[in-house]
Amino acid sequence: DTGVSQDPRHKITKRGQNVTFRCDPISEHNRLYWYRQTLGQGPEFLTYFQNEAQLEKSRLLSDRFSAERPKGSFSTLEIQRTEQGDSAMYLCASSLAASGRAPLDEQFFGPGTRLTVL
Amino acid sequence: AQSVTQLDSQVPVFEEAPVELRCNYSSSVSVYLFWYVQYPNQGLQLLLKYLSGSTLVKGINGFEAEFNKSQTSFHLRKPSVHISDTAEYFCAVRRTSGTYKYIFGTGTRLKVLA
Numbered sequence: 494d495t496g497v498s499q500d501p502r503h504k505i506t507k508r509g510q511n512v513t514f515r516c517d518p519i520s521e522h523n524r525l526y527w528y529r530q531t532l533g534q535g536p537e538f539l540t541y542f543q544n545e546a547q548l549e550k551s552r553l554l555s556d557r558f559s560a561e562r563p564k565g566s567f568s569t570l571e572i573q574r575t576e577q578g579d580s581a582m583y584l585c586a587s588s589l590a591a592s593g594r595a596p597l598d599e600q601f602f603g604p605g606t607r608l609t610v611l
Numbered sequence: 612a613q614s615v616t617q618l619d620s621q622v623p624v625f626e627e628a629p630v631e632l633r634c635n636y637s638s639s640v641s642v643y644l645f646w647y648v649q650y651p652n653q654g655l656q657l658l659l660k661y662l663s664g665s666t667l668v669k670g671i672n673g674f675e676a677e678f679n680k681s682q683t684s685f686h687l688r689k690p691s692v693h694i695s696d697t698a699e700y701f702c703a704v705r706r707t708s709g710t711y712k713y714i715f716g717t718g719t720r721l722k723v724l725a
Contacts, residue, residue, distance in 0.1 A: 605653075
């Protein structure tokens with residue numbers, strides 16, 4: 494178990510460009526979450542998947558943002574036509590749906606992708 | 612809706628001194644409560660969680676927290692801090708049903724001084 498991994502760790506782009514981030518969850522985890530963290534703030538929920546189904550989306554997720562988890566394993570978060578306000582740390586987390594073994598599906602976080610939009 | 616307030620944005624404390632990081636929450640429904648720690652350029656690591664039962668919860672690295680329902684608080688404490696405890700600490704809540712998203716506070720930066 495290598496934990497949640499995210500790629501890239503850092504991304505610098507120019508305003509108006511599209512960017513895509515990848516998240517690989519812990520292998521047996523069926524839930525995957527995306528959060529955004531701006532400087533001096535706590536993480537803010539963006540969206541989550543159970544297997545390949547996107548079950549909840551925040552109002553923060555404008556139509557320029559799209560997330561996918563096509564095979565219920567890794568996930569991608571794409572931002573189209575980036576704006577300077579999109580500069581933030583994008584965090585991915587995963588969890589295993591609650592069962593008798595694990596009464597709470599604790600979220601495990603990856604190291605994040607830091608996006609800078611110039 | 613739920614919200615989390617961490618009133619102290621920064622807490623300086625000398626090494627080996629005790630520390631308390633404050634967290635208050637607001638929710639009309641029952642919630643689970645968490646404390647996470649974030650070291651520079653790293654993701655969040657769970658310190659401890661309150662689900663139910665005993666209101667005093669012990670976590671990793673010598674941290675503990677006490678759930679106080681009447682005061683809607685979940686303050687984090689450590690009796691003796693180390694330089695290595697310098698980090699950002701986040702309090703979070705999650706509804707016990709209906710959603711799996713966490714609501715985080717704005718964080719408290721703990722700086723341990725030699």
